[in-house]
Amino acid sequence: MMEINYEDLGLRVGLEIHQQLDTSSKLFCSCPTKLFEGSEEGIARIERYLRIARSETGEVDPAAIYEYMKGKKIIYLVPRGHVCSVELDEEPPHELNKEALAIATGIALGFKSRVVDEVHVMRKIVVDGSNTTGFQRTAIIALGGEVLDDEGVVRIQTICLEEDAARKVGEVDGVVIYNLDRLGIPLIEISTAPDIRSPEQTLRVASKIGLMLRLTGKVKRGLGTIRQDLNISIKGGTKIEIKGVQRLELLPKIVEYEVMRQLRLLEIKDELIKRGVRDEDIVFNIYDVTEVFKDTKSKLVRDKLRVGYKVYACVLKKFKGLLKVEVQPGRRFGTELADYAREWGGVSGIIHTDELPGYGISDAEVRNLFKFLNADEGEDAVVITIGTEDRCARALKAVVDRARNALLGVPKETRVANEDGTTRYMRPQPGAARMYPETDIPPITIDDRIINEALKYVPKDPNTVYEELISKYSLSPEISKQLIKSPYLIYFYDLVKELSDEEVTPQYIASLLTIHLRSLKSEGVPIENIGIDVIKDLLNTLKRGEVSKDGVIQVLREYALNPKSPINELIKKYSKVDVNDVIKVVSKIIELNREELIKKKDKAFSIVMGLAMKELRYRVDGKIVAEVVKNLIKGLDQS
Template sequence: MTEQFDYDDLGLVAGLEIHQQLDTATKLFCACPTELREPEESTRRLTRYLHPTRSELGELDEAALEESRVEREFEYLAYDSTCLVEEDDEPPHRVDDEAMTVALEIAQLLDMEPVDQVHPMRKLVIDGSNTSGFQRTMLVAGDGEIETDEGPVGVEDLMLEEESAQRVEETDSGVRYSLDRLGIPLVEIGTDPDIRSPEQAREAAERIGMLLRSTGKVKRGLGTIRQDVNVSIAEGARVELKGVQSLDDIDDIVRNEVRRQVELLEIAAELDEREAAVGEPRDVTDVFEDTDSGVIQSALTSGGVVRAVRLKGFDGLVGREIQPDRRLGTEFSDHAKRHGAGGIFHTDELPAYGVTEAEVEALREAVDAREARSASDSASGDEPRAGDAVAIVADDPETAELAIEAVAERAETALEGVPEETRDANEDATSRYLRPLPGAARMYPETDVPPVEPDASEVETPELLTEKVDRYQAEFDLDAGLAEQVAYGEDMPLFERVVEAGVDPTLAADTVESTLTALRRDAVPVENLTDEHIEDALLLVENGGVPNEGLEDLLTALAENPSLSAEEAVEQEDLGGVAEDEVREAVVEVVERNAEQVEEEGMGAFSGLMGECMGALRGKADGDLVSDVLREEIQKRA
């Protein structure tokens, strides 16, 4: 059930950061292609260990510092197209002109003012997603605005930056990345904190997404656009929610974060009343020497230990739900996992997982954790009191030590309310802890790339997708639904190109929006089709080289044999059209074979005979021509 909040009363403030890959020929700082590769195509591997560096003012960024506490090896998959810039073995080249032009087009659509001079900067990132340990980024424009139903939303800045490497998988020693994505040009659009409701957040994101796609020069598909949402309420704190993949999730992400902050504030108030506190971590391995818990026994068998921390006054609150299927204890576990632990157990959920009631009692005794006491339970008349909770981590000694300390630190912040932090968006529109909020200490000038003076004077403002829909209806006579499908679809640039080349607009629209979808459902590998395949096939139909009815067969042949040209596929599959006299000959043969039916039913026989005629011609004749000839031959005999 969705919880209802008065967002004005709570003081909700939100802003967006939209990250969109650009569809340019080359990467931002080198001439490598921007196409993604499969990991199996990699030709070599390289490794890095990354460490934080100080800013120009001698400061260390807190987020980078925490990341560095987790010792990891980063492995990168390189390809035959990977260059020295991507490997961080050569300085970056000049900023790609095409990427800068597209960024300026986007700035115009957002009513933004370009800066006089673009200065590339280095942004410290040591999670392994960049071989260099930083991401290059530059401010292109500022001071823009978009409209929503709930009022205008300011657009603070438009950054042009390089995309990070693609995370492939976790390894025993760290993380494996792929270098195919690293360096793809990316725009980051940040709004002002003008958003006041989940619905407005989604509308603003949809508006920006429509403007981006209007350029026809942004990449499409999963992972090519990511939304980050900054959310806070009056008594809470600013939280950055990263990696929202779908526009459909943005309003739910905001709702769930508001709920989380409300719940954390209520927990903090309750902890204050209870005079709660966090104890020092202790070793409690002896308590679990003979445990039946598989998780704990596995850790101990491998030479591990069990570490525990007493959470005074936390009883009943560690298990309290703060987001759907996520509890305060889940937040503690997220912090433990950051240091390599598999998770935590806590007394709000025990006995369970093989941990017995006797072990829970022994655990409480080992850390001096007291039970809750109600007035009715107190025979001596002592005051009621809240009980203590205990959290434990079972792992190798070093991991267990770091993880239980992280749990204790997160419990300390629970006493205060909502911590400022960066969180990772989950698929169910909840979120999990990622790292502290980054600060200004992670940004410093890029000395290897000269500044750029952007010239927006010759940049044309693209036609909006909403305007395209109207034009497609008026100019091409497409119905509203089909016009919108084409305008907002991934194949819009292809549609416009083939129509300009002379292809009938309705045929082109039906092909990219219906025919390809139908073929995909029939398990035809349409992903093998290039734009050139489709364009050449449509031109053959338009010029009479292939009948309309042969288009599906032609596209299927090309999808199954992508090395063929459209002309070669026509010849191989014998899809060429037939002359009108051949059509008439085939139709007459069908009519005469069914002369008795024609005599009895007249034009009533048309439908059945039409299918037979098309079958006889094997789809090599235009349906309209076959229809006209068949009607004529039936009328002669009726």
């Protein structure tokens, strides 16, 4: 990786945190906010095509045009009991959810933001199918505010309350499938100013905002309930939007890789200028080059030709060698072009001469390709794609347009995060025409009643919580830090209040919610399947002496792996045995293995302990077994 001085580069990062609120109903109807988990029998299907409309100023948003041009069919899954005619856009929205408004206002007060006098709901155009209306409803709740960080104050620009989009569950052959169960769940959006100066600070600020949200006790947890978007720019570059980061720990890498990408794109720009490439040199001409590959040995090409597809090409003058420049780890400039081809043309990808010969395409075929196109093998690059003429034409035009934008350096675009921290092209950035007023919902005045309700949800200061956990509950500093970062913090207080005793101590509850659950997660156990009710039931059985502490962990493990398992059956499976039962088991083991144990007296404890725990594991604490084994093997000395 390249060494980067972010201060010299003028790095600027802004965050947009989107967090689902844990309300009893959706933002504009009374449907529940829990996702559908039933069978497909309870799901209806609705098919639609979405079209774009002009804003009130007569403009059309570029991002909307892009989505519309894809011409995709949308299938909506409508689970019974989770969706009503509001989500289907068959009924006007109901009044804005007052619970969600109070929570969002309380969060705003926690960030020292200035709550607006009157809330006006707006429509934000979205034509990717994730909203049945073709727009998302959003409302500014507060302006300003701050997040304190070691590198300085990061200003908050806006705090908005909006409806979450439908849940994308599939896409195949130009058909996108959404489940409407998530559409309309209240979502708070916190947008910071571009005050963040490093990848590490990005993580710290996002973590602090996330912590403040969790401290309200009114946000949802689990994968998909919180998403981070980033706006990243450097000197000479462009503000790039990166969408859909769900893993917090990925943020520093995304910033680092985007800076790397912009630097490499600026280098490509400089090289093009050095080569004397001008805007008018990069022209779109599409050529049918199927003839060049009629006898190809390439399986990739041959298989597509057999189904009737053709090979089309375009020439990028003086681009030779630039398409193989790495812009991010594992991604080259050619990959950037391929992203555009896929998104605009719907093709599976492109092949370019900077990576040939390859894919079974021979050196002779490459030479014939250049000759056929009358292109300069020493200076030019050729891009080919295979498919129908209309798709290939759209794809190659997008490639040429993107290549032309290379003369600008970093084109303005919206990108989406990959799992490894790299990003890929998603769509053009939306313009000002994207937003206009919602006429079906009257403005809401923020009065004293709403403010008083909101005060219940103002998050505590994290430092105060930290000190309280240590002083009041005798937790260690390390456990306190982990608990504050845990989504279970809010439940800790309730569990302690209701269940705490000599066996179920605050310290044990805290370690269960942090160390033990984190350990299960590291094993690959899907702990998101473990609800607080399950934890509460287990702690109750532990309090009654029905399971051991080891048994609690094993029940959680098995339940998380199969959440449809009846919890009572698992508790019964690992029910605690008393000391007398342990004595019987250990005595039997010693009797059956007496001769071996006498011969191996120095290893007798380990042998008996291993056999006993194999039978008693998770049903009794290991300390009790060890004590019984220690006492009973003393009898071997008298044999």
